[in-house]
Amino acid sequence: MGIDERRKLIEVFLRRCVTYADASIERKKSRGEDSSDISNWENYRQFTSFSASEVESGELDTWLEDGSYHSEPSSEDPLSDNRVWLKLEEMSHEQRRDWLASLLMPRPISLVATSSIQGIHNLAPMSSIGVVSNSPPMITISLSKDRGGKERDTLVNLRDHGEESSCMVYILPATLESAKNVQLTSTKIPITESEWDLIDEEIIIENSMPILSSAMYAMHCKLMEIHPLPGGSSASLAILKVESIITSNNLTPSRNPLKLMQIDFNKLGPSSNENDWNFEVNY
Numbered sequence: 001m002g003i004d005e006r007r008k009l010i011e012v013f014l015r016r017c018v019t020y021a022d023a024s025i026e027r028k029k030s031r032g033e034d035s036s037d038i039s040n041w042e043n044y045r046q047f048t049s050f051s052a053s054e055v056e057s058g059e060l061d062t063w064l065e066d067g068s069y070h071s072e073p074s075s076e077d078p079l080s081d082n083r084v085w086l087k088l089e090e091m092s093h094e095q096r097r098d099w100l101a102s103l104l105m106p107r108p109i110s111l112v113a114t115s116s117i118q119g120i121h122n123l124a125p126m127s128s129i130g131v132v133s134n135s136p137p138m139i140t141i142s143l144s145k146d147r148g149g150k151e152r153d154t155l156v157n158l159r160d161h162g163e164e165s166s167c168m169v170y171i172l173p174a175t176l177e178s179a180k181n182v183q184l185t186s187t188k189i190p191i192t193e194s195e196w197d198l199i200d201e202e203i204i205i206e207n208s209m210p211i212l213s214s215a216m217y218a219m220h221c222k223l224m225e226i227h228p229l230p231g232g233s234s235a236s237l238a239i240l241k242v243e244s245i246i247t248s249n250n251l252t253p254s255r256n257p258l259k260l261m262q263i264d265f266n267k268l269g270p271s272s273n274e275n276d277w278n279f280e281v282n283y
Contacts, residue, residue, distance in 0.1 A: 018049045110127070137242040168209055178214065178260045217245060219242050224239040224241050
């Protein structure tokens with residue numbers, strides 16, 4: 001049996017385990033069974049679904065080979081080391097197009113890093129990010145106010161720094177750890193505190209910009225303009241020029257691991273497939 005057949009066989013088995021777990025969870029909930037037992041089944045369901053996604057992607061193909069297993073499965077190439085800064089102005093139109101499409105299509109959930117004029121580092125989850133131009137390379141971020149009318153710290157920080165304003169947009173791997181970081185950084189805290197302190201990662205400063213070591217990619221962006229949206233909207237649109245893409249030297253637009261995506265208002269996962277794992281965020 002070849003690797004492709006083995007991969008498919010294991011994936012089908014794991015997907016059936018997920019289906020069985022879903023049915024078991026529903027039965028236990030309808031019977032009013034112990035919540036800790038239900039929680040254990042939910043954790044099993046999440047882990048099994050995530051494992052099925054890894055098998056399907058080919059990340060674990062070395063596990064399916066004959067003979068003794070010696071190597072670890074390939075990782076998502078986080079930015080902890082071996083980073084390269086790719087300047088978009090040095091790329092062709094086609095190269096910029098391919099890179100921006102691979103990072104932002106389909107639309108991922110991202111973390112955006114800014115700093116206040118007092119030097120406080122901010123980290124916030126964003127999903128309304130899109131490519132609006134490949135030449136020059138530009139993206140937009142929609143930044144809404146909260147229900148109390150308060151502007152997001154990201155918007156305040158970008159505007160306060162004026163023409164010198166810049167930010168980092170991090171593209172996250174489709175892992176539960178990334179989903180939990182989104183949950184943590186969505187916590188409301190005073191503007192004098194930093195969301196970086198809420199996650200279990202060391203902040204790395206390179207070229208005067210913070211690096212999220214667990215991210216797959218980062219985009220270093222400069223602020224071009226901010227426009228309030230019309231029609232009574234509470235949001236503003238920030239137009240950013242992508243200066244550089246920071247990536248592991250092992251990743252290219254054609255080698256693009258699964259990204260963390262927003263698949264519902266409060267659900268994150270690798271895809272909208274109902275059999276895939278997902279993480280429910282309590283905003």
